[in-house]
Amino acid sequence: MKDYFIQYLSMTMERRTVLKRIGGVGAATALAGCSVQEQGSGGSDGETASGDGSGDGASGGSQQSGGTATAWYQLQDSEIPAREDAMETFASETEFGVEGSDISNMEKKTTSAIPAGQGPEIFEWAHDWVGDYYQREFVVDQSDELSVSLDQFTDAAASAVQFDDAVVGLPHSAETVTLIYNADIVDEAPETVDDMVAAMEEYHDPSSSQYGLAAPFNPYFTSGWIQAFGGYYFDPEQDPALGLDADEAIEGLQFALDTLRPYMPDDPTYEPQAATFSEGNAAFAVNGPWYLATLNQNDVNYEVATFPEIDGGEVTPYTGISMWYFADAMSEGGADATAARNFVEWFATNEDHATRLAEEQGAIPVLDSLVGSDELPDHVQTYSQTVSQGVPMPTDPRMNKVWSPLENALIEAFNGDATAESALTTAAEEIRSNWE
Numbered sequence: 001m002k003d004y005f006i007q008y009l010s011m012t013m014e015r016r017t018v019l020k021r022i023g024g025v026g027a028a029t030a031l032a033g034c035s036v037q038e039q040g041s042g043g044s045d046g047e048t049a050s051g052d053g054s055g056d057g058a059s060g061g062s063q064q065s066g067g068t069a070t071a072w073y074q075l076q077d078s079e080i081p082a083r084e085d086a087m088e089t090f091a092s093e094t095e096f097g098v099e100g101s102d103i104s105n106m107e108k109k110t111t112s113a114i115p116a117g118q119g120p121e122i123f124e125w126a127h128d129w130v131g132d133y134y135q136r137e138f139v140v141d142q143s144d145e146l147s148v149s150l151d152q153f154t155d156a157a158a159s160a161v162q163f164d165d166a167v168v169g170l171p172h173s174a175e176t177v178t179l180i181y182n183a184d185i186v187d188e189a190p191e192t193v194d195d196m197v198a199a200m201e202e203y204h205d206p207s208s209s210q211y212g213l214a215a216p217f218n219p220y221f222t223s224g225w226i227q228a229f230g231g232y233y234f235d236p237e238q239d240p241a242l243g244l245d246a247d248e249a250i251e252g253l254q255f256a257l258d259t260l261r262p263y264m265p266d267d268p269t270y271e272p273q274a275a276t277f278s279e280g281n282a283a284f285a286v287n288g289p290w291y292l293a294t295l296n297q298n299d300v301n302y303e304v305a306t307f308p309e310i311d312g313g314e315v316t317p318y319t320g321i322s323m324w325y326f327a328d329a330m331s332e333g334g335a336d337a338t339a340a341r342n343f344v345e346w347f348a349t350n351e352d353h354a355t356r357l358a359e360e361q362g363a364i365p366v367l368d369s370l371v372g373s374d375e376l377p378d379h380v381q382t383y384s385q386t387v388s389q390g391v392p393m394p395t396d397p398r399m400n401k402v403w404s405p406l407e408n409a410l411i412e413a414f415n416g417d418a419t420a421e422s423a424l425t426t427a428a429e430e431i432r433s434n435w436e
Contacts, residue, residue, distance in 0.1 A: 066094065066096045066097075066335060066339055067096055067097070067334065067336045067337075067338050067339035068096065068097035068098065068099055068335075068336055068339055069096065069097070069098045069099070069120075069121045069122060069336055069337075069340035069343050070098075070120035070122075070329075070336070070340070071087075071098055071099065071100045071101070071120055071121070071123065071124070071324075071340070071343070072101050072103045072106065072109070072110070072119075072120045072124070073100065073103065073124040074102060074104070074106045075102055076290060076293060076294070078293040078294065078297060079290070079293065079361060082356070082360060082361065086347065086353060087100050087343075089353075090343055090346050090347070094342060094346070096338070096339035096342050096343065098339065098340075098343050101120075103123075106123065106125055107129075110123060110133075110138060110327070111138070114138045114327055114328050114329075115138070117328075117329075119328065119329055120327055120340075121326070121329045121336055121337055121339075121340035122324050122325060122326060122327060122330075122343070123324070123327055124322065124323070124324050124325070125322070125323070126175070126320040126321065126323070126393070127320060127321040127323050127392070127395060128320065128393040128394070128395060128399060129325070129395075130160065130161065130162070130163045130168055130169070130325075130395040131163045131395040131396050131397045131399075132397040132399075133168070133325065134163045134164065134166060135163075135397055137328060138327065138328055139169065139327055140166075140168065140326055140327070140328055140330050140331045141167060141168060142168070142169075142326045142330060142341060143165075145341060146167065146170075146341070146345065147345060148345045148349055150162075150167065151368075152349060152367060152369070153171055153366050153367060153368065154366045154368060154371055156174070156321065156366075156392055157171035157174065157321050157366035158171070159392075160321035160323065160392060160395065161321070161323050163395055168325060169323045169324050169325040169326050169344070170323060170324055170344050170347075170348040170349075171321045171323045171348060171366050172322055172323060172324065172347055172357075172363075172366065173321075173354070173357065173363040173364050174319060174321055174322070174364040174365075174366050174383075174384070175288050175289060175319065175320045175321075175363075175364060175383075175387075176317050176318065176319040176320065176364075176383065176386050176390050177220070177221050177224070177287055177288045177317055178287075178288075178304060178305065178306060178307060178317070178383055178386040179196075179284060179285075179286060179304075179305045179306065179307050179308070180277070180285040180286070180291075180295075180302050181199075181285075181305060182277070182282065182283055182284075182300065182301065182302055183301045183302060184280075184301045186283050186284070189305035189306075189308075191309060192309045192310075193259065193308050193309065193310050195308060196308050197212075197259065197263075199212070199283055199284070200213055200263040200283055200284065201263075203283040206265075209281050210281055210282070211263060211264060211265055211276055211281060211283070212263030212264070212282065212283050212284065213260055213263045213264050213282060213283065213284045213285070213286070214265065214273045214274065214276040214277040214281075214282035214284070214285045214286075215260065215264060215273055215284075215285060215286035215287070216268065216269060216273045216287075217261075217264070217268035217273075217410055217414045218269075218270070218407050218410060219233070219402075219403055219406045219407055219410060221286055222253070222410055223316075223317050223318040224307060224315040224316055224317030224318075225252050225253070225255055225256040225260070225315065226249050226252035226253050226256070227249070227316040227317075227318075227391065228255065228313040228315050228316055229248045229251045229252050229255070229312060230248040230313070231246060231248035231250070231251065231252045232248075233249075233318075233394075233399075233402055234394055234396070234398065234399050234402050236394065236396045236398070241398070242402070242428055242431060242432065244402075244406065244424045244427055244428040244431070245421075245424050245425045245427075245428035249424060250420050250421050250424055252313075253410075253413060253423070253424060254420040254421075255310075257413060257414070257420055268410070268411055268414040268415070273285075274287060274291060274294070277295075277300070278291075278294050278295055278298050278300060279298070280298075280300060288383075289361065289362030289364060289383050292304075292379065293361060293362075303379075304379040304382045304383065305382060306382060306385050306386050306389070307386065307389070314389065315389070316389060317389070317390045317391075318390060318391060318392070318393050319387050319391065320392070320393055321366065322363075324344040324347065324348065326340070326341070348367075349367065351370060354367055354370055355375070355376075358376050358377060359377055362377070362379055362380055362383065364380055364383050364387060365380075371384065372384065401434040402431055405426075405428075405430040405431050405434070406427050406431075408427070409423035409424055409426060410423070
């Protein structure tokens with residue numbers, strides 16, 4: 001999803017922190033004959049769970065005759081049971097095992113452990129690390145080893161896992177953010193931004209802890225508005241590649257500050273914004289499918305909607321592809337690498353598993369056989385529509401230099417410490433300097 005998806009996402013998006021992109025609500029009964037032993041390590045390097053970038057906790061698959069893969073991921077508490085169940089199911093159906101670890105800071109852990117030869121065979125994250133990690137040799141091409149075809153996936157998903165003709169992982173779901181509304185407060189999805197503003201105005205009362213909108217104000221969540229009038233963050237196919245300080249991007253940020261900011265809680269970060277809606281204290285939210293598990297647990301009466309029409313533009317959010325990366329340890333080959341590859345192929349192509357994730361977690365399938373299916377839950381179909389309106393996050397390594405300066409700029413603009421123009425201009429100058 002998360003990516004992000006980038007350490008700031010780990011700090012600001014629920015799916016990427018505790019979070020976490022993408023939220024399950026429980027696991028099915030483990031299949032008979034599959035024993036699972038709890039692991040205490042953060043991966044093959046044997047570090048214990050802690051907040052310094054090592055594992056928060058682990059679940060392991062039984063040792064199998066065909067090899068045991070080490071897998072890292074970063075999930076919400078509510079997602080972990082379904083992940084453990086998936087590993088158990090895979091182990092029960094094959095000769096392979098999977099030892100999984102929930103990691104507290106995926107970027108920090110992968111960039112330190114993999115070069116030291118202590119990383120996993122596979123790890124899960126959004127697709128935006130593909131170019132950077134491939135160039136840094138953290139991930140490896142497995143195109144000659146795969147037994148599944150990328151033709152099974154949507155074009156966007158297949159493209160997301162490739163860089164310089166190398167296939168460095170397999171996709172399993174799409175993600176983006178869209179509009180969510182509290183059906184106890186709002187009667188129906190707004191067709192236009194004016195409709196949305198009218199509903200926010202009616203409910204908004206900060207003195208009673210009631211807000212019109214709860215939406216993290218960071219680069220990923222705000223991308224739809226900044227890119228609504230033809231603006232863009234970074235596009236290597238355009239000249240200039242960096243578009244943050246262009247008039248169209250400034251217009252988009254100004255729109256968000258003028259139209260949405262007045263109805264939001266004063267803290268722009270993920271946790272307080274997300275909690276405001278999940279506690280029933282906001283009319284609208286902007287969030288991703290991973291957030292739905294929290295709403296389900298809190299018994300929020302919510303509906304998912306596409307973004308309303310905007311005069312003179314179209315809300316165009318960033319989209320992500322959640323994928324399993326093939327880490328450098330795969331290059332060693334052997335039984336464990338074979339186990340990892342088989343698990344990833346199973347996870348990415350098993351329709352029953354993908355359908356379950358859609359039903360329980362709101363995950364958006366990227367298998368062509370499931371995309372657009374009427375069998376999918378309504379909210380998943382809605383997210384799919386928003387994905388089709390959005391634009392994939394760039395995989396170009398230069399994008400990594402965009403996130404942090406832009407995040408700082410948005411916080412300053414949100415807090416009233418900078419205008420939209422000065423915030424984005426300053427961020428653009430810093431990014432260009434960092435590129436040099």
